[in-house]
Amino acid sequence: MSSKILMKGNEAIAESAIRAGCQAYFGYPITPQTEVLEYMARRMPQLGRVFLQAESELAAINMLYGAACAGVCAMTSTSSPGFSLMQEGISYIACSMVPAVVVNVMRGGPGLGNIQPSQADYSQMTKGGGHGDYKVLTLAPSTIQELVDHVGLAFDLADEYRQIVFVIADGMLGQMMEPVELPEMRELRPPPAWALTGAKGRPKNIITSLYLNAPELEKVNQELQAVYRRIEANEVRYDSYLLEDAEIAVVAYGTAARIARTAIRRAREAGIRVGLFRPITVYPFPYEALAEVAGRVQEMLVVEMSAGQMLEDVRMATCCRVPIRFFGKMGGVVPLPEDILAEIEALAQGKPAMVAQKGA
Amino acid sequence: MVEAEKQERIVFSRPKALTDTTTHYCPGCIHGIVHRLIAEAIDELGIQDRTIGIAPVGCSVLAYHYFDVDFAEAAHGRAPAMATGLKRVQPDKIVFTYQGDGDLAAIGTNEIIHAVNRGENITTFFINNAIYGMTGGQMAPTTLPGQVTTSTPFGRDVRAAGYPLRVCELMATLAGAAYVVRRTAINPREIRRLKKAIVTAFKVQMAGLGYSLVEVVSNCPTNWGMTPIESLEWLEKNMLPYYPLGDFKVAEGVENL
Numbered sequence: 001m002s003s004k005i006l007m008k009g010n011e012a013i014a015e016s017a018i019r020a021g022c023q024a025y026f027g028y029p030i031t032p033q034t035e036v037l038e039y040m041a042r043r044m045p046q047l048g049r050v051f052l053q054a055e056s057e058l059a060a061i062n063m064l065y066g067a068a069c070a071g072v073c074a075m076t077s078t079s080s081p082g083f084s085l086m087q088e089g090i091s092y093i094a095c096s097m098v099p100a101v102v103v104n105v106m107r108g109g110p111g112l113g114n115i116q117p118s119q120a121d122y123s124q125m126t127k128g129g130g131h132g133d134y135k136v137l138t139l140a141p142s143t144i145q146e147l148v149d150h151v152g153l154a155f156d157l158a159d160e161y162r163q164i165v166f167v168i169a170d171g172m173l174g175q176m177m178e179p180v181e182l183p184e185m186r187e188l189r190p191p192p193a194w195a196l197t198g199a200k201g202r203p204k205n206i207i208t209s210l211y212l213n214a215p216e217l218e219k220v221n222q223e224l225q226a227v228y229r230r231i232e233a234n235e236v237r238y239d240s241y242l243l244e245d246a247e248i249a250v251v252a253y254g255t256a257a258r259i260a261r262t263a264i265r266r267a268r269e270a271g272i273r274v275g276l277f278r279p280i281t282v283y284p285f286p287y288e289a290l291a292e293v294a295g296r297v298q299e300m301l302v303v304e305m306s307a308g309q310m311l312e313d314v315r316m317a318t319c320c321r322v323p324i325r326f327f328g329k330m331g332g333v334v335p336l337p338e339d340i341l342a343e344i345e346a347l348a349q350g351k352p353a354m355v356a357q358k359g360a
Numbered sequence: 361m362v363e364a365e366k367q368e369r370i371v372f373s374r375p376k377a378l379t380d381t382t383t384h385y386c387p388g389c390i391h392g393i394v395h396r397l398i399a400e401a402i403d404e405l406g407i408q409d410r411t412i413g414i415a416p417v418g419c420s421v422l423a424y425h426y427f428d429v430d431f432a433e434a435a436h437g438r439a440p441a442m443a444t445g446l447k448r449v450q451p452d453k454i455v456f457t458y459q460g461d462g463d464l465a466a467i468g469t470n471e472i473i474h475a476v477n478r479g480e481n482i483t484t485f486f487i488n489n490a491i492y493g494m495t496g497g498q499m500a501p502t503t504l505p506g507q508v509t510t511s512t513p514f515g516r517d518v519r520a521a522g523y524p525l526r527v528c529e530l531m532a533t534l535a536g537a538a539y540v541v542r543r544t545a546i547n548p549r550e551i552r553r554l555k556k557a558i559v560t561a562f563k564v565q566m567a568g569l570g571y572s573l574v575e576v577v578s579n580c581p582t583n584w585g586m587t588p589i590e591s592l593e594w595l596e597k598n599m600l601p602y603y604p605l606g607d608f609k610v611a612e613g614v615e616n617l
Contacts, residue, residue, distance in 0.1 A: 024448060052444070054441070058471075062435065063441050063442070064445060067448065067449045069445075070450050072449045089438070092434075196412050196430040197450065198410035198429075198450075198453050198454075199408070199409055201409070204428055206424045206433075208424060208431075208433035209433060
């Protein structure tokens with residue numbers, strides 16, 4: 001029997017992490033994700049697990065790194081300016097191949113920006129962000145139930161690939177409430193053999209991202225790239241809605257996708273054959289699946305709460321085989337269903353130009 | 361008993377906690393002495409199988425090759441934050457960071473201050489040679505007034521570059537600090553004192569008393585442009601007056617260890 005409870009997105013993130021076996025949480029307050037930290041502050045000590053409010057996001061990501069080196073499931077959460085500060089540590093963790101989970105509840109930027117929902121960290125999350133050749137598996141939920149599911153999944157994927165995994169949300173998902181079904185509490189797993197637990201009964205373990213010898217570092221990079229190829233082969237996730245007979249495909253993820261669904265439903269009522277393609281993993285991006293969609297529809301509409309960052313991936317996927325129109329909102333402005341509906345209607349009426357144009 | 365039948369007694373050998381890897385340190389540098397003393401302390405305390413070290417960025421970046429204990433390599437200055445994460449999830453382990461002055465007193469000032477102030481049960485060995493060694497001899501926060509470096513070619517002018525940072529004096533003001541001392545390794549007497557401080561610092565952690573930090577006033581023959589002997593003489597004459605040796609914080613309970 002399922003029993004649903006009403007939960008705020010940020011609190012759902014925290015509770016889901018706890019149930020997935022998160023043994024340590026390190027964080028720093030930043031709106032609009034601070035409730036994750038506050039929830040952890042109460043719950044983790046109750047369970048005899050580690051909670052620590054760091055002095056900065058730099059410290060938080062490095063505390064996470066330290067705990068991850070000990071082989072425990074550990075997480076931090078932050079929002080855009082804090083996420084920028086974490087890039088140094090993320091690059092080190094990526095190279096060191098220790099599992100860890102980072103949740104970014106995005107807000108408007110650049111700079112201090114504001115505290116409204118945004119999707120403008122897409123490129124930073126999916127194209128590297130820090131220095132060096134690395135990628136981070138990034139899950140993009142669009143409901144609070146999915147947020148719960150993805151946080152649990154993120155811990156599994158982090159362990160499987162010995163990599164850092166991102167869950168990408170935004171201020172709207174963090175702050176809204178929805179009924180959710182929570183998973184059972186998992187047992188804490190023992191530390192893996194590579195972990196730094198004291199070299200009792202075994203040779204010492206070293207975790208490092210330093211390889212002064214160039215061919216040796218190239219080999220490490222090749223190993224990392226092999227992991228990314230495995231992730232790209234096995235972990236592509238996407239969802240579609242009313243796409244079977246669609247002539248127009250809206251491409252959107254996260255909050256933008258759920259608003260687009262409402263617009264699509266209304267457009268369908270008006271007789272427009274439109275559907276939604278929603279990447280769930282934004283790295284690895286579902287290039288092949290979207291290319292297949294591009295072969296079936298006449299037009300595409302990309303909707304983002306940014307100036308068009310995913311748009312570049314959509315163009316790569318479709319190789320410009322289909323006209324792409326872009327609709328984006330920036331600075332924490334959330335698109336309304338009517339806005340997206342108007343774009344769909346404009347496309348359906350064959351106007352204006354079908355060529356993709358950046359900017360809202 | 362004839363001479364050949366006398367039992368051989370080993371009076372000096374490599375500590376178990378030190379590997380037989382050849383180090384990359386410059387001739388005459390104190391890093392090697394400090395490494396050995398830390399390894400000896402680990403052996404004597406019997407903690408090799410539950411000690412985890414964190415290496416810094418800088419000359420001692422490869423410390424993990426030299427110690428035979430579990431080791432992680434931190435980003436520049438972030439060792440105390442990493443050590444905090446490691447120790448918080450494994451409170452029964454002995455966690456130490458090994459950091460230079462650029463690492464601890466410049467880029468990592470925030471991390472060290474807050475880790476000490478939280479009273480993290482970890483130990484830091486802080487090697488202060490008043491210069492950036494790895495990058496080729498630039499000014500460090502600890503560079504003395506008037507000292508010539510590649511980035512203070514006319515000598516450190518405190519009006520432009522500020523004053524040398526006295527780390528022990530600063531850390532001793534923090535409530536979470538249990539043991540903060542400054543030592544050096546310029547002669548056998550000082551080496552014995554340093555060894556005792558290193559053992560005490562680990563004991564402080566083992567007893568759960570709070571943060572322990574041992575600063576070692578050190579040398580850099582290569583970047584100071586001196587012979588090893590000259591560098592020790594320069595250290596004694598110029599550094600020790602600004603960085604006096606001594607105990608800056610010895611919390612209650614430490615003396616009984």
